Amino acid sequence: MKNLLLTSTISLLSFGAVAQDLSLPTTERWLAQFGGFTCGESKTPVTNTPAVFKEKNIMFTYMTTDYSLDNGKFVASFYENGVECRYNLIAFADNVNFKLSKVNSTAYAINGGSTCAEGKAYLDSLLTANDYAYLHGSIAIRVAVADAASVCGEGETTVGLFFKKALKPKIEQ
Numbered sequence: 001m002k003n004l005l006l007t008s009t010i011s012l013l014s015f016g017a018v019a020q021d022l023s024l025p026t027t028e029r030w031l032a033q034f035g036g037f038t039c040g041e042s043k044t045p046v047t048n049t050p051a052v053f054k055e056k057n058i059m060f061t062y063m064t065t066d067y068s069l070d071n072g073k074f075v076a077s078f079y080e081n082g083v084e085c086r087y088n089l090i091a092f093a094d095n096v097n098f099k100l101s102k103v104n105s106t107a108y109a110i111n112g113g114s115t116c117a118e119g120k121a122y123l124d125s126l127l128t129a130n131d132y133a134y135l136h137g138s139i140a141i142r143v144a145v146a147d148a149a150s151v152c153g154e155g156e157t158t159v160g161l162f163f164k165k166a167l168k169p170k171i172e173q
Contacts (some may be wrong), residue, residue: 020108022073022088029067031138032163038140039152041133045162048150050145056080056119063139069093072100074127075114078119083109085116087123093132099139131158138164167173 025041037043047066052058060076074089105122105127115135148156 008173014156020106021075021086022090022106024066024073024090024106025069026066026068026071027165028064028073028081030069031166032063032064032139033166034062034063035138035164038162039156040160041135041137043138043162044109046159048151050151050159051147052122056075056084056125057120058119059142060161063092070095072143076123077110078116078123078157080114080116080119081157083114084099085108085114085119086114087120089123089127091127095134099133100127102128133160138162144150 011091037049038045057079058076059078060074062073063074065072070093072091072093074087074091076087076089078085078087085107087105087107090103091100093100102124105120105124107116108125109116126143127141133140133142140162142158142160144158145151148159151159
């Protein structure tokens with residue numbers, strides 16, 4: 001009985017967290033896993049992590065897109081005041097000019113108790129309007145970070161958030 005109650009509680013907590021996630025306006029079609037940080041046009045992740053991502057413990061996990069690849073959902077987590085937060089961003093990709101624009105975002109404490117407002121504000125400012133590079137089955141979203149030169153080399157002002165296609169989660173009939 002205890003196990004049943006515990007399982008039910010965990011299921012409800014998980015459902016509550018998922019219910020706060022944003023959804024794409026159309027069916028999610030492609031899944032890409034976060035593969036690290038890249039520099040320039042390279043598909044090879046670098047071993048260094050920008051300091052701000054370490055400081056805020058920001059970890060991107062995955063992105064999904066619709067069939068057109070025009071709409072994407074990015075998911076990350078971070079800690080704020082000792083509370084684990086989840087971040088969702090819906091973005092539109094201008095595939096002619098290779099610009100990614102924020103449409104909507106949300107952040108929430110996975111276990112409640114925090115607004116996660118500071119981390120959300122930072123990620124929103126980081127991902128409001130960005131250049132990106134489509135790299136044949138992967139994408140690198142260029143983000144400006146203070147220590148880009150120490151990660152990517154002298155004169156660099158951005159690093160790429162690198163996502164590599166993992167699978168097709170849903171197939172439309």
